[in-house]
Amino acid sequence: MAAASSQGGRAGGGGGSSGAGGGSGCGTGSNRSGLLDKWKIDDKPVKIDKWDGSAVKNSLDDSAKKVLLEKYKYVENFGLIDGRLIICTISCFFAIVALIWDYMHPFPESKPVLALCFVLFLFCVYVVYFPLNFICTYFVMMGILTIYTSYKEKSIFLVAHRKDPTGMDPDDIWQLSSSLKRFDDKYTLKLTFISGRTKQQREAEFTKSIAKFFDHSGTLVMDAYEPEISRLHDSLATERKMK
Amino acid sequence: MLSLDFLDDVRRMNKRQLYYQVLNFGMIVSSALMIWKGLMVITGSESPIVVVLSGSMEPAFHRGDLLFLTNRVEDPIRVGEIVVFRIEGREIPIVHRVLKIHEKQNGHIKFLTKGDNNVVDDRGLYKQGQHWLEKKDVVGRARGFVPYIGIVTILMNDYPKFKYAVLFLLGLFVLVHRE
Numbered sequence: 326m327a328a329a330s331s332q333g334g335r336a337g338g339g340g341g342s343s344g345a346g347g348g349s350g351c352g353t354g355s356n357r358s359g360l361l362d363k364w365k366i367d368d369k370p371v372k373i374d375k376w377d378g379s380a381v382k383n384s385l386d387d388s389a390k391k392v393l394l395e396k397y398k399y400v401e402n403f404g405l406i407d408g409r410l411i412i413c414t415i416s417c418f419f420a421i422v423a424l425i426w427d428y429m430h431p432f433p434e435s436k437p438v439l440a441l442c443f444v445l446f447l448f449c450v451y452v453v454y455f456p457l458n459f460i461c462t463y464f465v466m467m468g469i470l471t472i473y474t475s476y477k478e479k480s481i482f483l484v485a486h487r488k489d490p491t492g493m494d495p496d497d498i499w500q501l502s503s504s505l506k507r508f509d510d511k512y513t514l515k516l517t518f519i520s521g522r523t524k525q526q527r528e529a530e531f532t533k534s535i536a537k538f539f540d541h542s543g544t545l546v547m548d549a550y551e552p553e554i555s556r557l558h559d560s561l562a563t564e565r566k567m568k
Numbered sequence: 569m570l571s572l573d574f575l576d577d578v579r580r581m582n583k584r585q586l587y588y589q590v591l592n593f594g595m596i597v598s599s600a601l602m603i604w605k606g607l608m609v610i611t612g613s614e615s616p617i618v619v620v621l622s623g624s625m626e627p628a629f630h631r632g633d634l635l636f637l638t639n640r641v642e643d644p645i646r647v648g649e650i651v652v653f654r655i656e657g658r659e660i661p662i663v664h665r666v667l668k669i670h671e672k673q674n675g676h677i678k679f680l681t682k683g684d685n686n687v688v689d690d691r692g693l694y695k696q697g698q699h700w701l702e703k704k705d706v707v708g709r710a711r712g713f714v715p716y717i718g719i720v721t722i723l724m725n726d727y728p729k730f731k732y733a734v735l736f737l738l739g740l741f742v743l744v745h746r747e
Contacts, residue, residue, distance in 0.1 A: 372576070380577070383746050387580070406584055413591045420598035423605050436609055443606045446598065 375543040381535050382505040384545050385512055389501055390483045392554040399485035399499055409453060416449030495521035499558075510534045514554075518561040529557045578744055585746075593742045613639035613708035618652060618661050619718030624683030625650070625663055632719035635663065637708030645669065645677055645706070652707045653681065656695050661707045664690060670700070677703055 371388065373380040393399055423442035427435045483501040500517040515530035531553060538550045581589070607616040620633045628650070629635070637652055645651060647666050654661045664681040667689055671677050678700035682689040691699060724731035 369576075371580070379746065383577075403584065406588075410584065410587060410591060413588075413595055417591070417594045417598045420601050424601060427605065431614075433614075436612075439605050440609045443602055443609060446602045450595075450599070 370547070371545040373543050373545070375535075375539050375541075378505060378507055378509075381539070382503065382512065385505075385514070385535070385538065385550070386482050386501070386503050388545055388547065388550055389503070389514055389554050392551050393483065393485055393499060393501065393558070396551075396555070397487070397558065399487050402484040402486055402498075405481065405484055412449050412453050416446050416453070419446045419449070497521045505535070510536060512538075514557070516554075516557045516561060527561055529560050531557060575744065577746055589743055589746070593739060596742060611636075611638040611708065612641070613637045615652075615661055615707050618663070618707070619721045620663055621660070621722065622683075624685050625665070626685045628684060629663060629713065630715065632716050632722060634714040634718040635710045636712040638711050639706065639708035643709055645679060645703070650710055651681065652710060653701055653705045654707050655693060655701075655705065656698070662690075662693070663710065 371384045373384050375381065390401075394401055419442045423439050423446075426438045426442075430438075481500050481502040483499075485499045485501075486496040487499065498519040498521065500519070501514065502517070503512065503514045505512045511532050512535050513530060513532040515528055517526060517528045519526045533553070538546060540546055578586070578589070604616075608614060610616075616637050618635050618637060620629045620631055620635065623631050635652065645666060647669055650663060650665050652661050652663045662681075664683045664686075666679050667682045668680040669677060670679070679702075680689055680691070680700060694701070724734075
């Protein structure tokens with residue numbers, strides 16, 4: 326706690342500069358649409374309620390994502406996320422079909438259709454909300470990912486590619502997954518590297534108290550967080566070169 | 569622009585995350601809807617949960633009790649049993665006891681009902697010219713009940729603004745809060 330609060334003084338200046346682009350860019354909005362400018366606050370330091378566990382985890386996940394995508398210039402692969410969105414949309418669609426069918430054909434006749442929609446809806450909910458992480462590692466492009474607000478599950482929240490500069494080899498894949506137990510302060514971040522060429526998989530992770538990254542007012546201090554991410558990344562990257 | 573801190577999370581979201589928040593809201597609404605429809609299918613009744621609105625069945629049921637209904641085809645309607653029925657042309661179901669039954673050989677039934685706490689039978693409530701109820705008017709039979717909880721539903725119907733305010737705040741909370 327002491328380490329986090331001593332860096333609190335620098336949070337204002339440090340947080341702004343390590344974000345994308347300087348804070349001074351936001352003040353002038355003359356070129357772009359002024360309203361959109363004021364709405365987006367990508368450059369402000371992240372401030373959340375430090376007692377809200379899910380907000381803490383989300384902000385740590387987002388910042389780790391930002392570091393990987395901006396500092397190392399990887400390209401995010403939206404396959405997993407899109408799959409999840411599509412399944413949820415389909416299940417809402419079944420619910421709407423059930424509603425409309427029941428409205429048009431009064432109750433006893435609509436029973437079979439209602440039962441069918443109910444079963445299909447339950448199936449979609451099951452597929453989205455229960456963990457399928459082991460399959461995901463291999464079916465990265467088309468996998469159906471799950472979020473699962475439980476206590477020990479790790480969930481993958483970023484899949485990114487590094488495009489091979491020579492254009493010959495298939496892309497390397499980086500995955501981020503994290504876990505934060507409810508009412509616990511230990512946050513675990515795991516970085517997985519899957520080589521495009523050899524299909525070999527390597528992992529590195531760290532478990533730290535969230536107090537190391539947030540100051541007393543709930544602002545995320547990038548100066549403390551970013552080196553951790555970089556260290557994870559470099560440890561996996563250098564192994565590659567040594568082999 | 570007002571600095572509404574609770575919107576900060578929303579402002580930091582990209583398009584996919586925003587769509588996910590909307591979907592989340594949709595999923596919650598859909599789940600509630602599907603639970604209701606699922607109950608309808610399982611119990612066979614078109615209104616599986618009803619609230620007692622009047623005191624016409626005291627001391628058995630009081631105003632504000634929640635009733636769970638089933639409507640199995642096999643259940644015979646016998647004198648003395650409590651049924652929930654709907655009068656043609658009215659949408660509010662009524663919970664009363666069966667007083668008299670006329671039954672034909674083929675199983676076709678006509679019955680008369682009366683509330684325990686009422687002085688006269690329900691003929692005054694039926695449609696103009698209707699003297700008996702039939703199987704098709706039955707919404708279900710009460711299989712279980714929870715006392716007093718239905719008062720919330722009665723309140724929400726009497727003060728619709730309260731209902732809309734609660735629903736609006738809930739909806740806003742779900743849309744803005746990330747899981």
